[in-house]
Amino acid sequence: MTAARRLVVAAAIVDDLDRPARLLAARRSRPEHLVGRWEFPGGKVDPGETPVEALHRELREELGVRVELGDEVPGPDDGGWIITDRHVLRLWFATVAEGDPRPLVEHDDLRWLDRETLLDVDWLDGDVRIVETLETVLDPVDAAR
Numbered sequence: 632m633t634a635a636r637r638l639v640v641a642a643a644i645v646d647d648l649d650r651p652a653r654l655l656a657a658r659r660s661r662p663e664h665l666v667g668r669w670e671f672p673g674g675k676v677d678p679g680e681t682p683v684e685a686l687h688r689e690l691r692e693e694l695g696v697r698v699e700l701g702d703e704v705p706g707p708d709d710g711g712w713i714i715t716d717r718h719v720l721r722l723w724f725a726t727v728a729e730g731d732p733r734p735l736v737e738h739d740d741l742r743w744l745d746r747e748t749l750l751d752v753d754w755l756d757g758d759v760r761i762v763e764t765l766e767t768v769l770d771p772v773d774a775a776r
């Protein structure tokens with residue numbers, strides 16, 4: 632029997648929910664086996680929290696921002712994305728409503744990526760197929776914007 636995977640919630644933070652061109656990636660500073668790898672900011676849902684409550688909490692703690700959520704990015708695994716043998720991810724589009732994202736805990740770098748640079752960073756293994764899906768959603772960066 633396989634134990635149920637733990638639910639992780641995270642955000643695909645973009646510059647514009649209607650016409651996204653840039654996506655915010657975060658580099659892990661802990662634990663050891665994740666150091667230097669890039670991910671969607673977020674974390675585990677605590678007992679008693681809804682996934683959306685957990686997501687707002689994680690983004691406040693990790694990046695110091697308040698976000699507006701957009702649509703969920705549905706995955707192929709019962710609506711979510713299996714990211715490790717122990718975790719399943721639910722991911723929402725989001726945009727920053729208040730604050731400047733900073734790598735406060737868990738991360739030591741943040742980077743805005745566009746369609747051209749999206750795969751330049753070393754994404755966590757489980758995130759790669761999600762990022763490839765998002766690539767098709769991002770607008771080419773328009774210098775006039």
Ligand SMILES: Nc1nc2c([nH]c(=O)n2[C@H]2C[C@H](O)[C@@H](COP(=O)(O)OP(=O)(O)OP(=O)(O)O)O2)c(=O)[nH]1
Nearest residue numbers: 639641670671672673674675714715718755757758
């Ligand atoms: N947040 C996040 N975690 C991811 C992603 N991709 C991926 O494989 N993971 C893995 C890394 C971790 O093993 C697990 C999430 O754990 P976490 O360390 O972010 O959770 P947390 O903030 O609640 O931390 P903790 O309370 O367990 O210390 O999921 C991703 O894009 N975002």
